[in-house]
Amino acid sequence: MLTEVSILPVQPSYSINGHQIFAEVLNEAPLIVKFQNVLSEDECNALIERSKNRLKRSKLANQEVSAIRTSSGMFFEENESPLIAQIEQRISALMHLPLKNAEGLQVLHYEIGQQFKPHFDYFKEDNPKSENNRISTLVIYLNDVEEGGETTFPNLNLAVKPEKGSAVYFEYFYQNPHLNELTLHSGEPVKRGEKWIATQWMRRKAIRVGF
Ligand SMILES: O=C(O)CCC(=O)C(=O)O
Numbered sequence: 001m002l003t004e005v006s007i008l009p010v011q012p013s014y015s016i017n018g019h020q021i022f023a024e025v026l027n028e029a030p031l032i033v034k035f036q037n038v039l040s041e042d043e044c045n046a047l048i049e050r051s052k053n054r055l056k057r058s059k060l061a062n063q064e065v066s067a068i069r070t071s072s073g074m075f076f077e078e079n080e081s082p083l084i085a086q087i088e089q090r091i092s093a094l095m096h097l098p099l100k101n102a103e104g105l106q107v108l109h110y111e112i113g114q115q116f117k118p119h120f121d122y123f124k125e126d127n128p129k130s131e132n133n134r135i136s137t138l139v140i141y142l143n144d145v146e147e148g149g150e151t152t153f154p155n156l157n158l159a160v161k162p163e164k165g166s167a168v169y170f171e172y173f174y175q176n177p178h179l180n181e182l183t184l185h186s187g188e189p190v191k192r193g194e195k196w197i198a199t200q201w202m203r204r205k206a207i208r209v210g211f
């Protein structure tokens with residue numbers, strides 16, 4: 001069998017502009033990695049603070065409001081402030097894709113009982129957006145969740161516990177569609193406390209203008 005090359009070179013740590021991020025491979029193909037120290041405590045707090053007043057009930061990728069996704073969320077404008085610019089640059093370097101391929105950074109807030117049921121992040125073939133499809137995801141945890149709220153991959157028997165500043169990375173750019181389908185994932189219901197995440201989705205080709 002041909003081994004497929006991942007977008008992300010697998011390393012124990014990554015140094016980005018002097019910021020050290022540690023990696024643990026949870027699954028090799030599809031590649032799923034848990035990162036520690038993607039964002040500092042102050043950066044997590046600032047993202048929560050700056051998104052709080054801008055939250056709206058989340059929609060699905062097709063813009064429908066649905067029971068599949070019960071959180072509230074918002075997108076930052078690309079490059080909208082020095083803080084967002086610095087975080088976007090770090091994320092883009094970590095995900096090994098140019099910033100022009102990045103969607104706006106999204107913040108999601110889940111309260112007790114809220115969840116994101118199993119789904120794929122890429123668009124189906126009948127969606128016009130699949131022409132420049134998503135190829136990788138980074139979900140950054142902005143707080144510690146008292147109980148529940150894990151990101152789970154039901155077909156791989158994996159659960160990632162939210163820890164402030166850490167993140168889970170996965171990619172679905174493989175030739176073999178079966179590998180992409182294994183990235184089915186969910187945000188489990190929050191049982192105690194609340195959950196804040198920032199999600200970065202990357203596209204195959206440029207999506208931002210002006211780069
Ligand atoms: O809440 C989570 O843990 C998963 C979030 C997610 O799947 C997404 O933002 O696409």
Ligand SMILES: [Fe+2]
Pocket residue numbers: 119120121185
């Ligand atoms: Fe997702």
